[in-house]
Amino acid sequence: MARHVVAQVGEIPPGGRKVVDLDGHSVGVFHVEGEYFALLNWCPHQGARLCEGRLWSGLEGDVPGDYRTRTDRTVIACMYHGWEFDLRTGRSVCEPERLRVRTYEVTVEPDHPSDQDGSTLGRLSRTNATAHTFPVTVEHGNIVVDLRRTPISATVLGTPGARSEGNIDITLIPVEGSIHSGGAI
């Protein structure tokens, strides 16, 4: 595994995505309002190309007729059967404890290439108990994905022991040398 430059900042517009091949693994990199998320392009249901699905806001309700849009939460719905997964955690909306898709930590490092060793910033601490994540940093205008840390397993189904293995870094490198301010990046 190795770090990969996946895109240049600016190449993925807000609301956009780029699906890349990293060491034979298809990974979708999403840009949501200044934050980047990376997700294995493989639906844990039946292996469809999850990252080609439609993005939605989180949607909750308590009683009939109650539709509460969670603009702070983005989910991707698989194009095959509509199964929803939280873009940030990879967890299934319906069965978060049982089912999740592999996600990769996405952070933006300061424009210091030396910070690429995986002890990266931000979202890793939020998600490392729930899914496989890749830090994303930005270096010299390039988006870099680092696969050096562990191999990717295609899906994780209720195997808590597998949660913390397989962190892969995606490093976003700012074009102008600046750091994106959204959330952890």
Added chain:
Amino acid sequence: MTSTADTLRIATRPHAGNATELIDGDVHNIVPDTQALFPYLSEHWREHITNTLFKGAPETSYPRWAPTTERPGSELPNWRPAGSDLSVIKRDVLDADGLSFAVLCCTYAIDSLHNPDAAVALARAVNDWQIAEWLDKDERLRATVVVPTQLPAEAAREIDRVGCHPGFVQVGLPVRSSVPYGSRLHAPLWEAISRNSLVGAIHFGGAPGTPPTPSGWPSYYLEEHVGMAQVFQTQVVSLVTEGVFDLHPDLRVVLLEAGVTWMGPFLWRFDKEWRNLRRLVPWVKRAPSAYVRDHIRLTIQPVDAPPSDVHLRQAIEQIGSDEMLVYASDYPHRHASEPSRVLSVVTESHAARIRSANARALWRLA
């Protein structure tokens, strides 16, 4: 609203029942004829019934000639309908089976009456008749509030009128309805059931005027009889999907004469489709099977059983809970299956639950 995720809605009381106790969750008390209701009707309705062809509600769900309607030995002299004589029910059901409780389910077809005033008057009369001639005469009996389900606001009024009587433990809802029970049109009905801490008792049959199958009118009673399981499924889907259990987190529902072996595979499908379509109904926060296991119970007569005991046991295990099945004889209706067969294939502790503990928890019998 707080999450309902970790509260079991129908908690089985630890002291409830014992291994030998038997509670019958579905015994039918039948209105013998409209004249029996005269003491409980106003002068207007007595005169109207006497002087016109109106003879009250017909028993369309249970044709008198059908072998499923009256089991051998339950027939009464002078063409009185089986199940209309308390002394016979005492002898053949309560005493013969050594019951601690029997839950009466009167299926008088109020829902078939298009005259709303007649429907309300006859529902009131049937309930007062049940209090005076059944509940007051044997303390082992519990009964079903009969309501005009086609008029939810009127039904709610009747539930509030008699629901506080300790003998009434549930409200009868014929499974065949003109609109599924989860619809908001039925909101007043569920509010009243919930307000009075009663059980919603969805029962085989009904005469709402709409076809008994989703595909239109069948030709033979056999078609209607077999197809009723689909109608039960429709009601379960409706209650969960339209959020009735989210609005009423303590609500209990029992399916009477629904069959039970379809439930497991049905829940597989329901859960699967929910994962696909849940954005339409975000208030359905848990898998439908979780709602069903928390809120819904089924009586075990009839049981649509495979010939092999092994397969029957598997079908029951597929339901996924030992708290959902409730013993019932369905007297005086006749089925080709025996509820004892269910009791014989499950574990002893499960059988004890079916015989009494699940019924005690469902109807809060004490």
